Amino acid sequence: MAAAKKKPAARRLARPARMRHIIIGAGPAGVIAAETLRKLDPNAGVTIIGDEREPPYSRMALPYYLSRKINEAGTHLRKTPRHFKKLGIDVRRDRVTAVDARNRQVKLAGGGSLTYDKLLIATGSSPVSPPIPGMDLPGIHPCWTLADARHIAKHARPGAKVVLMGAGFIGCIILEALARRGVQLTVVEMANRMVPRMMNTTAGGLIKQWCLDKGVRVHTSTKVTAIEKGPDGRGLRVRLDNGTVLPADLIISATGVRPNIGFLKGSGIKTDHGVLINRNMQTSNPHVFAAGDVAQGLDFSTGEYSVQAIQPTAADHGLLAARNMAGHKGAVHRGSVNMNVLDTIGLVSSSFGQWMGATGGDSAELCDRNRFKYLNLQFKDDVLVGATSLGLTDHIGVLRGLIQTRTRLGEWKEKLKHDPTRIMEAYLANTQAVGFNAGMI
Amino acid sequence: MLRALKIEPEKCTGCLQCEMACSYENEQVFNPSKSRIRIFNFHDEGRFAPYTCTQCAEAWCLHSCPVEAIVINPKTGAKEVIEDVCVGCKVCTIACPFGTVNYNHDSGKVIKCDLCGGNPACAEACPTAAITYVDIDQTGLDRMRAHAQKTLPQSAQAA
Ligand SMILES: Cc1cc2nc3c(=O)[nH]c(=O)nc-3n(C[C@H](O)[C@H](O)[C@H](O)COP(=O)(O)OP(=O)(O)OC[C@H]3O[C@@H](n4cnc5c(N)ncnc54)[C@H](O)[C@@H]3O)c2cc1C
Numbered sequence A: 001m002a003a004a005k006k007k008p009a010a011r012r013l014a015r016p017a018r019m020r021h022i023i024i025g026a027g028p029a030g031v032i033a034a035e036t037l038r039k040l041d042p043n044a045g046v047t048i049i050g051d052e053r054e055p056p057y058s059r060m061a062l063p064y065y066l067s068r069k070i071n072e073a074g075t076h077l078r079k080t081p082r083h084f085k086k087l088g089i090d091v092r093r094d095r096v097t098a099v100d101a102r103n104r105q106v107k108l109a110g111g112g113s114l115t116y117d118k119l120l121i122a123t124g125s126s127p128v129s130p131p132i133p134g135m136d137l138p139g140i141h142p143c144w145t146l147a148d149a150r151h152i153a154k155h156a157r158p159g160a161k162v163v164l165m166g167a168g169f170i171g172c173i174i175l176e177a178l179a180r181r182g183v184q185l186t187v188v189e190m191a192n193r194m195v196p197r198m199m200n201t202t203a204g205g206l207i208k209q210w211c212l213d214k215g216v217r218v219h220t221s222t223k224v225t226a227i228e229k230g231p232d233g234r235g236l237r238v239r240l241d242n243g244t245v246l247p248a249d250l251i252i253s254a255t256g257v258r259p260n261i262g263f264l265k266g267s268g269i270k271t272d273h274g275v276l277i278n279r280n281m282q283t284s285n286p287h288v289f290a291a292g293d294v295a296q297g298l299d300f301s302t303g304e305y306s307v308q309a310i311q312p313t314a315a316d317h318g319l320l321a322a323r324n325m326a327g328h329k330g331a332v333h334r335g336s337v338n339m340n341v342l343d344t345i346g347l348v349s350s351s352f353g354q355w356m357g358a359t360g361g362d363s364a365e366l367c368d369r370n371r372f373k374y375l376n377l378q379f380k381d382d383v384l385v386g387a388t389s390l391g392l393t394d395h396i397g398v399l400r401g402l403i404q405t406r407t408r409l410g411e412w413k414e415k416l417k418h419d420p421t422r423i424m425e426a427y428l429a430n431t432q433a434v435g436f437n438a439g440m441i
Numbered sequence B: 001m002l003r004a005l006k007i008e009p010e011k012c013t014g015c016l017q018c019e020m021a022c023s024y025e026n027e028q029v030f031n032p033s034k035s036r037i038r039i040f041n042f043h044d045e046g047r048f049a050p051y052t053c054t055q056c057a058e059a060w061c062l063h064s065c066p067v068e069a070i071v072i073n074p075k076t077g078a079k080e081v082i083e084d085v086c087v088g089c090k091v092c093t094i095a096c097p098f099g100t101v102n103y104n105h106d107s108g109k110v111i112k113c114d115l116c117g118g119n120p121a122c123a124e125a126c127p128t129a130a131i132t133y134v135d136i137d138q139t140g141l142d143r144m145r146a147h148a149q150k151t152l153p154q155s156a157q158a159a
Helices: A002-006 A009-013 A028-040 A059-066 A146-155 A169-180 A201-213 A311-325 A397-404 A412-418 A420-430 B017-027 B060-064 B091-095 B121-125 B138-151
Strands: A020-024 A045-050 A089-093 A096-100 A105-108 A113-115 A118-121 A125-127 A140-142 A161-165 A184-188 A217-219 A224-229 A236-240 A245-248 A250-253 A257-259 A288-290 A295-298 A339-344 A347-353 A362-368 A373-380 A383-390 B003-007 B038-042 B047-051 B070-072 B079-081 B102-104 B109-111 B131-135
Touching (some): A028 A311, A118 A311, A161 A169, A169 A339, A201 A217, A201 A347, A311 B091, A362 A420, A373 A420, A383 A397, A412 A420, A420 B038, A420 B047, B017 B121
Parallel strands (some): A020 A045, A161 A250
Antiparallel strands (some): A125 A257, A362 A373, B003 B131, B070 B079
């Protein structure tokens, strides 16, 4: 930075014209990218185009809005009044209907188009409605947007009969919020356990037991076969493949999401499940980048490109995409660790990386069923590659640290196999995280 | 000039005064489990390691927060949790690769070291100067940052 200041003025004047950055999507990935671009290039034009009717907000905050911990403003990504204006970031409410990559233009639903030098696709994902008869009846909502949350808040009154379809990660987060609203809750999940893509059978089973103990009805290995109007025309009925019929005032569907890539048809930008990007967050078109839930980016653990659809990855992506859009060399993605933390009516669980284990690896496990405490560590050689925890909240971030630094545990691996809870000591013993401010100011 | 907590584990006797002082200062209780600085005891080696947030430049906690509840105090450089804004989602507790953000079940919010606003109680309480609050030596800082960069994926630092 000091060196740049010494550059003669003439060099600075010869710089290229003002860059125009356009970002599609006003979620965390888009907003973090916009702010980073502003920091890196005070003169650049930075425009965010978002199609929701709200100021930029965080989906992740919706459960806390539902449980009344915060009001609508509490879900907003930025709290300072006129935050974006002050930063010179133009936030527009509109919908991009197509990308004309050849002319570097985006077409807007509201009419007209905008020209970009660099474009970021940060359009996130949308809920998928399962192919079940009756899914189009009124009274069935996803819980994905602030607008959805408003609907749910209106109908999920104390005592209301609510059926939650899907006990994946998002389903379980909503479950917590609904339980706090005092509804009569029944959960239906196709897989044999709760949070099947984040928890193994033991941990997923313990979460189910915990929920049952708290008075939530849980059907696992069960499918919804049809949804019908209630007998007297009021309310709904949910038919399950185990023969049960559940009356419902409100049905919440949390059965999965799909990246928003439809508008890229014909743009030549390559997509698979999401938008394909390289380690510079760049799509098949060098002027176009992608970040967040819509992007199929590098997974740290598997080395493969996949859609992770979690907040920390959206933040990582947004930051890195912006640095690449601003032309920073060396801003190379080393892959994001897939990780989640979940609070199910007071039982906190987390999972990291290859929690399901790596081929040729081994593991350490501690399980106290009565106290709902569980810790499972997965190793490859003497390196931690994945972890699952239940009922532990202290220092759990170090699991990410150990995974992502590929720290060789040496003799500490055996100690951890003996007592997996000593992760923090294993970390301290194996990094130079001692000395000046733990060696990592 | 910004100051930082300098930790010299070889001077630590494991007396836990820092944990007591921290929990009292911040949570009004003498309860080591509520302390933001923790002493790790390496029984086999007769060694102790005080450990807390380094106020790292990368600030993974801050960037992962979905509601802007973690902000930088311009006076101290500390990354502080704004309790009123925190929703208790815990994403920062898994995002921090140093494991120094913890969830507090009682308040339903997260807690981390905030350098006590510039007057850290742990340093004051430490009888052996294993924890001191000192000016950040620029060379040392750069070296530490280089080290952090080498081992972890990316820096949130703009330039
Ligand atoms: C209820 C709920 C709870 C969650 N909890 C957690 C959690 O605890 N931990 C976690 O890690 N993650 C959680 N998530 C997931 C997390 O919210 C997402 O990973 C994150 O929002 C992704 O950010 P993004 O910016 O990529 O996309 P989004 O936040 O989805 O933002 C994308 C935006 O782009 C807009 N858009 C789409 N297409 C267009 C277009 N053509 N033109 C203009 N705008 C467009 C969308 O409407 C949207 O506003 C949760 C999600 C939900 C719904």
